[in-house]
Amino acid sequence: MNNRFVLVRILMTLAGIYDGTLGVAFVFFTARTFDLIQMPLPDHLGYVQFAAALLIVFALMFFAVAANPVRYLEFVTAGMGLKVSYIAVVTYYGQTQGVPPVWLWFAAADGLWLLLFIVIRAAIPRAVAVRPHVPV
Secondary structure, rough: OOOHHHHHHHHHHHHHHHHHHHHHHHHHHHHHHEEEEEEEOOOOOOHHHHHHHHHHHHHHOOOOOHHHHOOOHHHHHHHHHHHHHHHHHHHHHHHHHOOOHHHHHHHHHHHHHHHHHHHHHOOOHHHOHHHHHHHH
């Protein structure tokens, strides 16, 4: 394996672990997770579990980027969209209706991931990305 994108691989693996862990916690251990963060359960668990299932899907995408950053570069762009979406929703509701502090902490963490994804996206030149046959 070529070490050309070692830092990208490490960061995307960590991103996959982060989102995957949150996804698994909120899909499979919903009540326990809400208890851990000291929040009441929502009226319907499906609202949380669907979003959490999407985190698992994104975690798999991030692991794919870690395995081959050039081939799966556009997954980083999709991850940026995920992070912007979550930050925007939490910020809006935080400003208009208030949200529990834990959601603000997750938004702050996603802000850091967004910045890292922007750097990662810029680190892989477009010219290289359009030629997926290039060894990485």
